[in-house]
Amino acid sequence: MAILIDKNSKILVQGITGKSGLFHTQQCRDYGSQIVAGVTPGRGGIHVEGIPVFNTVAEAVHYTGATVSMIFVPPAGAADAILEACDAGLDLAVCITEGIPVRDMVLARAIQERSKTLLVGPNCPGVITPGQCKLGIMPGYIHKPGKIGVVSRSGTLTYEAVKQLSDMGLGQSTCVGIGGDPIIGMKFIDVLKKFNDDKDTEAVFMIGEIGGAAEEQAAEWIRDNMKKPVAAFIAGVTAPTGKRMGHAGAIITGGKGKAEDKIKTLQECGVVVSTSPTRMGEAMATALKK
Structure with missing residues (x-):
């Protein structure tokens, strides 16, 4: 038994095409996590390390059935990334990004609390259920x-x-x-x-x-x-x-x-x-x- 994530969790990565996003995506996949999609606006249609990339979270959810997001979006856009995950109806968003402006997070948190999406972070190492799924750094x-x-x-x-x-x-x-x-x-x-x-x-x-x-x-x-x-x-x-x-x-x-x-x-x-x-x-x- 586990809380939040397990071996069946289907994960998309927002910011997968960035250096940190790609590195930790590979680490999580090597651990056994099901990484089914990446999201980077404007990069939809490509594959990175065999993982399909979409322009939006909603699109990724539609085509892959992802229910969890791992967020490596840079600070200026990370709060918007959280809101996009909420808008797509994900069960969980784990935001690793450090340095998000407090003003941005005040608004994002207020909206996220009214959604079905649970949020872990930001500025966190993530979540791990040992032997099943790793989501973070x-x-x-x-x-x-x-x-x-x-x-x-x-x-x-x-x-x-x-x-x-x-x-x-x-x-x-x-x-x-x-x-x-x-x-x-x-x-x-x-x-x-x-x-x-x-x-x-x-x-x-x-x-x-x-x-x-x-x-x-x-x-x-x-x-x-x-x-x-x-x-x-x-x-x-x-x-x-x-x-x-x-x-x-x-x-x-x-x-x-x-x-x-x-x-x-x-x-x-x-x-x-x-x-x-x-x-x-x-x-x-x-x-x-x-």
Whole structure:
């Protein structure tokens, strides 16, 4: 069992003819993902690496039956690419693009929320169901099939957590990188709900960071609703107030969004919090024993 994607997912790639888009398309296909189409306006009718390219998402969906989009469109056009995926009625759009203007995302998010399309990202590593389907830029070889769900704001820390889990024999059901921008699609709670309902996910590891209140909100939801063990790590304990750290959304402002506050709330809500990025696997193992 998996959430969001599995071996049967039919994927189109918006921005497939760009350097990054093509490279990661090939990586995903090599992993076993069903890449059925690409979309680049004005390039319709060609094939890249044997994959047909269409001018529009609607056209690609009509001819291939694609239900999921992976977006590698440059920042200036990425919000429009999200809206095109929504307009075509896709089940899921995963936007990898970093640097989309916040103003563009405010509008895109407002429209996307009224559509049937779920959005992961932007500025995220993607989604992977180990052994079945990879949709994004994560290194596939570190993931192992299993029953631990992973949800994270950080790309690099996701890879570190997954490697530790895999080395401990704790495979993953699905790993979701929700992205580190101020305006994103699925948030922690959205993904936690799906893991909570997934009969083959036994526990969840959550990775947060400074900025915003998403982790505190997730902690309270976990306390009130989660039926499965949760462990977590919060990045940015030493981050100074007012300085953006890595992600556009990772900034402490107005005295809010501090790592210590997030850690305290998570612990009060029953979540096992790792004290170090080198001990994330240990924290998950501890949570499983509770």
